[in-house]
Amino acid sequence: xxxxxxxxxxxxxxxxxxxxxxxxxxxxxxxxxxxxxxxxxxxxxxxxxxxxxxxxxxxxxxxxxxxxxxxxxxxxxxxxxxxxxxxxxxxxxxxxxxxxxxxxxxxxxxxxxxxx
Amino acid sequence: xxxxxxxxxxxxxxxxxxxxxxxxxxxxxxxxxxxxxxxxxxxxxxxxxxxxxxxxxxxxxxxxxxxxxxxxxxxxxxxxxxxxxxxxxxxxxxxxxxxxxxxxxxxxxxxxxxxxx
Numbered sequence: 649x650x651x652x653x654x655x656x657x658x659x660x661x662x663x664x665x666x667x668x669x670x671x672x673x674x675x676x677x678x679x680x681x682x683x684x685x686x687x688x689x690x691x692x693x694x695x696x697x698x699x700x701x702x703x704x705x706x707x708x709x710x711x712x713x714x715x716x717x718x719x720x721x722x723x724x725x726x727x728x729x730x731x732x733x734x735x736x737x738x739x740x741x742x743x744x745x746x747x748x749x750x751x752x753x754x755x756x757x758x759x760x761x762x763x764x
Numbered sequence: 765x766x767x768x769x770x771x772x773x774x775x776x777x778x779x780x781x782x783x784x785x786x787x788x789x790x791x792x793x794x795x796x797x798x799x800x801x802x803x804x805x806x807x808x809x810x811x812x813x814x815x816x817x818x819x820x821x822x823x824x825x826x827x828x829x830x831x832x833x834x835x836x837x838x839x840x841x842x843x844x845x846x847x848x849x850x851x852x853x854x855x856x857x858x859x860x861x862x863x864x865x866x867x868x869x870x871x872x873x874x875x876x877x878x879x880x881x
Binding site: 677678679681688689690691692693696697698699704706736738740742743744751752753754755756757758760 | 768797799801806807808809810811814855857859862863864865866867868869870871872873874
């Protein structure tokens with residue numbers, strides 16, 4: 649079955665350390681996204697990418713970086729510059745609009761990042 | 765700016781009963797898309813139902829239906845014959861096209877639904 653795979657499920661970061669969250673999709677979707685979810689809040693967009701080697705900042709990109717070297721993969725690096733990284737991170741993907749109809753986003757199972 | 769408001773932080777329903785979750789949004793656009801996502805304890809975000817603003821007919825997916833009131837900017841979700849597996853956090857979301865294949869979802873803060881046996 650096609651889907652979005654995020655790994656690891658749980659991740660711990662030490663002070664000053666960069667960590668990378670993996671996101672892989674086999675849905676043949678063009679666009680991929682990273683969201684952050686904090687308790688009591690909805691999701692907020694970190695970065696998004698429409699095609700390989702292209703990505704754009706979302707609403708809360710500071711302290712994060714991404715790459716899109718393959719259509720199927722969109723890893724997120726949480727850098728030491730992100731001072732409050734503890735959150736639940738969700739990766740999503742969507743395909744090109746069908747005609748004029750925008751397509752919904754489909755989500756992975758998420759990664760919970762905590763600070764040691 | 766587009767905003768999404770869910771005014772009910774928590775709701776409870778008896779098994780087999782019907783419950784309605786509220787959502788309002790603010791936009792100056794005339795053509796847009798609205799979604800309800802479900803997030804169970806496993807934390808995966810699952811698409812429940814979608815509504816295109818240009819469609820007057822309310823969307824329906826099995827036991828899930830919406831009441832879309834465009835003039836009032838209201839988008840409520842009705843769950844009929846509630847089941848224990850419906851217990852989850854429900855998020856209302858508004859889609860903003862970003863160009864090409866990409867779009868952006870603006871989420872509400874969610875409604876936690878409990879289903880009582």
